[in-house]
Amino acid sequence: MPNKHPYTTLISAANLLQNVAQPNWVIVDCRHDLANPDAGRASYDAGHIPLAHFAHLDQDLSGAKQTADGTFKGRHPLPEQDALIATLRNLGISDDTQVIAYDAQGGMYAARLWWLLRSIGHASVAVLDGGLGAWQAEGQVLSTDIPTTPKGTISAKPTLVVSVDAQDVLNNLTSSQRTLVDARAPDRFRGENETIDPVGGHIPGAKNRFFKDNLQPDGRFKPGHQLHEEFNNIISASQTAVMQCGSGVTACHNLLALEIAGLHGAALYPGSWSEWCADPSRPVATGA
Numbered sequence: 192m193p194n195k196h197p198y199t200t201l202i203s204a205a206n207l208l209q210n211v212a213q214p215n216w217v218i219v220d221c222r223h224d225l226a227n228p229d230a231g232r233a234s235y236d237a238g239h240i241p242l243a244h245f246a247h248l249d250q251d252l253s254g255a256k257q258t259a260d261g262t263f264k265g266r267h268p269l270p271e272q273d274a275l276i277a278t279l280r281n282l283g284i285s286d287d288t289q290v291i292a293y294d295a296q297g298g299m300y301a302a303r304l305w306w307l308l309r310s311i312g313h314a315s316v317a318v319l320d321g322g323l324g325a326w327q328a329e330g331q332v333l334s335t336d337i338p339t340t341p342k343g344t345i346s347a348k349p350t351l352v353v354s355v356d357a358q359d360v361l362n363n364l365t366s367s368q369r370t371l372v373d374a375r376a377p378d379r380f381r382g383e384n385e386t387i388d389p390v391g392g393h394i395p396g397a398k399n400r401f402f403k404d405n406l407q408p409d410g411r412f413k414p415g416h417q418l419h420e421e422f423n424n425i426i427s428a429s430q431t432a433v434m435q436c437g438s439g440v441t442a443c444h445n446l447l448a449l450e451i452a453g454l455h456g457a458a459l460y461p462g463s464w465s466e467w468c469a470d471p472s473r474p475v476a477t478g479a
Contacts, residue, residue, distance in 0.1 A: 197289055198317035200451050201412060204325040207291060211242060216289045217282055217340065218243040221252070221300040222323070231300075238333030240293065240326055244282045244340070248440070251278045252303050265466035266438035267303075269354075272347060275307060283340030286313070286348075293319035293326070297406050302443040306459065312348025318447060321411040352446075353458040355433055357467060360460055363433075364395060364474065370426045371397040374436035374445045375464065382477035388437065390468035392477040398425045399479075402436070402444040418452035429454035435463040 198206075210216055220243045224230035228249055235245040246252055254270040257263055270278070284290055290308060292301035301318045308316040319325065327333075355369075363369045373393050378384045380399040382391025393399070404421070407413055413421075426432040429449055434442040439461040449457050467473055 197315035198291070199314050200317055200447060201320040202291055202317040203320055204329045204331075207240075207319060207326070208329060208331060210289075211240070213289070215285075215287055216291065217284050217343075218291045218293070219282060219301075219304055220245045221248070221292050221294045221304055222296070223248040223294065223300045234295070236335065238335055240323070240331075241334040241336070242338045243293075243334075244338060246278070246282065246304060248300055248303065252300075252307060263466060263469045265462040265469075267440050267465075269307070269310070269439070269461045272311065275311065276345060276347060279308070279345050280343040282343065284308075284313075284343040284345045286345055288313075288315065288343065288345070290316040291319055292316065293322050295323040297403060297410055297444075298322060298412070298447065299402060299441045299444050302447045303440050305447055306352060306443040309351040310354075311345075312350055313345065314351060321409060324410055353456065355458045355460050357460075357462055357470075357473070360394060360433065360435075360467070361473065367396070369431050369433050369458075371433045371435060371460070372400045372425060372445060373397045373464070374400060374402040374434060374441040376401055376403075377479075379437065381479055382475075388464065388468070390475065392468075392475040393464065394435070394467055395474050395476040397435070397476075400425055400445055402441040402448075405444060405448040412448065412451055415451045415453060418448050419454060422449060422452055422454055426454075426457075430456035432457040433460050434458070435460040437463055438465045439463045 220235045220239045222231040222234050253267040292304040294300040298318045434445045436442040
């Protein structure tokens with residue numbers, strides 16, 4: 192039976208603790224380090240929330256970086272739907288599963304899994320507010336046991352999300368029908384961090400909303416009313432907003448924050464800056 196009261200955005204550590212052993216719940220550890228892709232799995236092996244499975248950003252939550260004709264799609268393109276469904280089934284996820292995603296980086300990677308599940312119509316997915324730190328702050332221990340879960344049977348349903356491609360973003364430079372919001376750190380947005388972005392800058396007309404601005408000092412998300420007010424200062428309507436970042440990962444954090452704020456319908460540009468700047472014919476802006 193489907194969850195009668197699903198968690199669809201956030202769940203507190205206290206509420207997760209009450210439900211951690213529910214038979215139709217699946218917890219997924221999404222920890223990752225862009226500078227060290229093996230770090231997430233190593234951290235999981237060293238200790239994770241009991242019964243949690245592990246999903247790797249590069250191997251499980253992203254697809255091929257190039258199309259069949261060699262076109263670069265960005266550093267973390269979306270996985271093909273069939274591959275995504277196979278991954279989710281291997282994690283034990285079915286259509287009636289409540290999925291909880293967490294990381295130790297403020298939700299920047301957990302939000303990717305949240306968005307991907309919504310992309311195939313699965314609404315019962317939430318991010319652990321405050322991540323692993325919030326769980327440990329409840330005095331809970333970690334486990335090194337690897338759970339065994341029967342294979343899931345999740346299937347694709349009508350999508351709950353919107354996405355755009357590079358051509359849509361290019362067309363918008365002329366039409367200005369959408370507001371583009373970049374989730375990267377301000378120095379990267381301005382084009383001042385060549386270590387991460389060899390081609391510095393941002394898409395012309397984009398506004399900057401660093402994903403960490405969605406969080407309180409303790410790593411939990413700001414209240415919905417505060418997020419609503421802050422986003423309304425940079426977008427005129429969520430239905431005409433497009434979230435992007437370096438490679439389509441932390442943009443999902445802004446999309447989650449918008450949902451928490453009750454601002455629905457914003458789109459994701461999955462290729463984001465890494466895809467955009469790979470084509471020198473596309474315009475680039477620098478500075479604030």
